[in-house]
Amino acid sequence: MKSIREIAADPNFVKGIYNYCDRWCEKCPFTSKCANFALNEDRFGDTENRDLNNKEFWNKLSGIFKETLEMIREDAERLKIDLDNLDKVEFQPMKDNENHYLIQLCLQYEKYAKAWFEEPVYIELESTKSKKIELADAFEIINWYMFFIGVKFRRALSVSPDDDEEFRFIETNGTAKVALIGIDRSLLSWNILVQHLPKSKYLLEIISILSKIKLVAENQFPNARNFIRPALDE
Ligand code: SF4
Incomplete structure (x- = not known):
């Protein structure tokens, strides 16, 4: 070993x-x-x-x-x-970002998305196993990123100003980028649900919150989209 x-x-x-x-x-x-x-x-x-x-x-x-x-x-x-x-040793407390607008939106998204998976329409699909592969993939993707997005934005917002500049740039943008990718994939997946499932105002509301998170995050981390993560984006 x-x-x-x-x-x-x-x-x-x-x-x-x-x-x-x-x-x-x-x-x-x-x-x-x-x-x-x-x-x-x-x-x-x-x-x-x-x-x-x-x-x-x-x-x-x-x-x-x-x-x-x-x-x-x-x-x-x-x-x-x-x-x-x-x-x-004096430890620097982690910056509290829970009141940051971006994190508040993430919390709202997590709450709504989690609740949707407890909705009758989802439970019925799960129990009858009648859903198509495409839907199953969409469920899986949404679930994978549901809490991941908020966790990553918390991390990106918490990078210490005391760290050296290069590290700050890489850590902030690399972390924000993977959260943005999670948003893109989740949005695509929610849209697949909208296409296949009965029209629901609730589903559209979730998409709207997530779209808002995307806009706020792109504004907060303007270099994240173009940041090249080693191997992953090369
Ligand atoms: S880069 Fe490594 S830790 Fe990340 S998903 Fe791939 S195998 Fe897993």
């Missing part, structure tokens, strides 16, 4: 590709370039081991924790940080 450091140092992997992706590894065309994917495959490749009740799974997980802790200790030593006296 390779160590985390060995996997991370493999030149076949694109550095940090997993920072600006949508974490949907099952659908990702870049798994062969991703150290995060390789690590998971190496440790949990056997699907049986994904069973949370499987003792082996937790043993492996605890192995990763130990390895990570060792790496943190090594890095701390190198940076002369005393991990046993962290109360003396």
Whole structure:
């Protein structure tokens, strides 16, 4: 079994590709370039081991924790940080963005979208399994990105002004870009639902909230759309 450091140092992997992706590894065309994917495959490749009740799974997980802790200790030593006296270190509190208009819209979207999946029309489709593949894909896509979009915008808004400029630019725009991609795909999926399902004011309202999020986000992060994420956009 390779160590985390060995996997991370493999030149076949694109550095940090997993920072600006949508974490949907099952659908990702870049798994062969991703150290995060390789690590998971190496440790949990056997699907049986994904069973949370499987003792082996937790043993492996605890192995990763130990390895990570060792790496943190090594890095701390190198940076002369005393991990046993962290109360003396001043931490910067994360910027509270919950009142930001963009996040408020995301919360509204999550609430409406989640509620739609509890609507009779959806439950009926699920239980009769009569839906077309296209609809099933749309459901899956919407669900994948439903909370992801807000999480990513929170992250993009939280990048510290104390970090160096290059890092700030990459982190903000890479993160906002993947959220925008999530919006595009979700909008497309909601539109598929509108085409196939009985016309509902509720569905249109959800699309309108999401479209608003898109506009506000593009305005908030004007460089995000054109930002080239390593490998993912090349
Ligand atoms: S880059 Fe692809 S394989 Fe790697 S974490 Fe992201 S989605 Fe998963």
